[in-house]
Amino acid sequence: xxxxxxxxxxxxxxxxxxxxxxxxxxxxxxxxxxxxxxxxxxxxxxxxxxxxxxxxxxxxxxxxxxxxxxxxxxxxxxxxxxxxxxxxxxxxxxxxxxxxxxxxxxxxxxxxxxxxxxxxxxxxxxxxxxxxxxxxxxxxxxxxxxxxxxxxxxxxxxxxxxxxxxxxxxxxxxxxxxxxxxxxxxxxxxxxxxxxxxxxxxxxxxxxxxxxxxxxxxxxxxxxxxxxxxxxxxxxxxxxxxxxxxxxxxxxxxxxxxxxxxxxxxxxxxxxxxxxxxxxxxxxxxxxxxxxxxxxxxxxxxxxxxxxxxxxxxxxxxxxxxxxxxxxxxxxxxxxxxxxxxxxxxxxxxxxxxxxxxxxxxxxxxxxxxxxxxxxxxxxxxxxxxxxxxxxxxxxxxxxxxxxxxxxxxxxxxxxxxxxxxxxxxxxxxx
Numbered sequence: 001x002x003x004x005x006x007x008x009x010x011x012x013x014x015x016x017x018x019x020x021x022x023x024x025x026x027x028x029x030x031x032x033x034x035x036x037x038x039x040x041x042x043x044x045x046x047x048x049x050x051x052x053x054x055x056x057x058x059x060x061x062x063x064x065x066x067x068x069x070x071x072x073x074x075x076x077x078x079x080x081x082x083x084x085x086x087x088x089x090x091x092x093x094x095x096x097x098x099x100x101x102x103x104x105x106x107x108x109x110x111x112x113x114x115x116x117x118x119x120x121x122x123x124x125x126x127x128x129x130x131x132x133x134x135x136x137x138x139x140x141x142x143x144x145x146x147x148x149x150x151x152x153x154x155x156x157x158x159x160x161x162x163x164x165x166x167x168x169x170x171x172x173x174x175x176x177x178x179x180x181x182x183x184x185x186x187x188x189x190x191x192x193x194x195x196x197x198x199x200x201x202x203x204x205x206x207x208x209x210x211x212x213x214x215x216x217x218x219x220x221x222x223x224x225x226x227x228x229x230x231x232x233x234x235x236x237x238x239x240x241x242x243x244x245x246x247x248x249x250x251x252x253x254x255x256x257x258x259x260x261x262x263x264x265x266x267x268x269x270x271x272x273x274x275x276x277x278x279x280x281x282x283x284x285x286x287x288x289x290x291x292x293x294x295x296x297x298x299x300x301x302x303x304x305x306x307x308x309x310x311x312x313x314x315x316x317x318x319x320x321x322x323x324x325x326x327x328x329x330x331x332x333x334x335x336x337x338x339x340x341x342x343x344x345x346x347x348x349x350x351x352x353x354x355x356x357x358x359x360x361x362x363x364x365x366x367x368x369x370x371x372x373x374x375x376x377x378x379x380x381x382x383x384x385x386x387x388x389x390x391x392x393x394x395x396x397x398x399x400x401x402x403x404x405x406x407x408x409x410x411x412x413x414x415x416x417x418x419x420x421x422x423x424x425x426x427x428x429x430x431x
Contacts, residue, residue, distance in 0.1 A: 008105065008108075008122055009119045010119065014126055022135070023091075025135055026093075026094050027091075029373050030139050031140050032424065033423045033424040034141075034413075035380055035403070036140075036402070037142055037406075039406055039409070042413035045079055058072050069182045070145070070180075070183040090139060096144060096151055099155075105129065108129075108331075111290050125334065133365060136321055136376070143321060152178075156173030156177050156194055157293065159172070160212075160292075171215060185227060189299025189303055190299075192299065197288060238305065242305075247301035249264050249315065250304060250305070250317035251297060251326045254365070255358060260315070266361070270333050278336065284339070290332040290339065295332075297328040297329035330358065337351055383401070385424075391414075
């Protein structure tokens with residue numbers, strides 16, 4: 001079980017306890033069958049069992065925008081080990097999330113190293129790191145992709161902002177970022193962030209900076225070329241205003257999903273306030289982890305907007321699964337604001353209330369997203385019961401609710417699940 005950073009003033013059990021509570025909630029609210037995109041795993045699993053994995057969708061782009069190969073690899077293993085019961089997928093997702101949370105906790109220690117941040121702000125960080133909003137992804141086994149992606153970005157950011165990162169750690173970060181892109185392609189946003197972190201190392205000679213930057217340039221370029229070739233069509237650029245609104249909605253959803261009209265304006269305020277804070281901390285190495293997290297989350301928002309806003313509009317940014325990405329922005333913002341203004345009495349008088357209000361928003365948002373996760377679980381349980389009861393005469397409306405545009409394919413895939421004795425069917429139902 002991950003332990004709290006030794007730099008933290010909180011009890012050593014604080015982070016592990018929060019993670020265990022989220023694991024318990026995950027198992028309680030997990031989706032008991034393959035829903036929505038998860039049903040796409042069925043033909044991949046079938047191909048794997050027949051020894052034809054390379055001919056399946058395993059290495060191919062998913063829905064025209066994302067690689068999920070790393071997630072497929074995990075899900076194939078957990079599906080096989082559990083006999084098609086999605087609870088193990090969710091446990092695997094939680095394991096990647098726990099590594100992510102521990103890495104963020106260490107990064108917080110690095111970002112506040114040598115400071116006088118009070119215990120209350122560490123509790124605030126714990127709220128944002130172990131936020132109930134993650135349940136929307138933890139309860140759905142398919143979203144192991146999200147936590148592979150986030151770990152592939154946060155770990156390199158942490159390593160590159162250490163006092164003395166090594167070339168070995170740098171290469172490990174590149175490898176982890178590549179795996180992250182193969183989980184969810186928005187991890188591509190970490191590549192320019194990593195290059196900026198290397199460039200900011202003014203104490204290093206240029207030869208060392210080039211040695212660190214070159215693997216990031218080569219790997220990032222290769223991944224972008226692969227993604228563009230796999231898409232097979234050019235990216236249509238939306239207007240700047242639409243792009244900006246989608247990004248503001250995306251980031252705001254991390255703390256204000258329950259108040260969508262306020263979310264973009266509060267995010268814009270946070271971005272504006274971050275400018276003088278960054279200027280004040282421009283010579284402090286401790287500011288780099290915070291700025292890197294904010295930049296990565298903003299990059300994820302913009303990349304998602306490029307792929308989604310044209311088809312779904314700006315309100316699509318409030319999809320609950322994006323909360324896990326958006327929370328990184330608010331972790332970085334809180335860390336930066338505390339670092340910049342904690343010891344400036346005149347500024348702190350107005351900064352502190354803004355931070356407290358944001359944390360109150362985050363707490364309410366956590367309850368809101370946890371409630372949505374509970375509703376999603378209840379719907380999934382009802383879907384599973386109805387599919388078992390009605391088989392093989394399944395209602396078209398039911399399939400449309402459970403699988404969206406995959407409803408037609410779901411009939412055949414559910415037949416395979418029944419043949420294998422996988423959820424939502426019992427093993428006794430297997431042919």
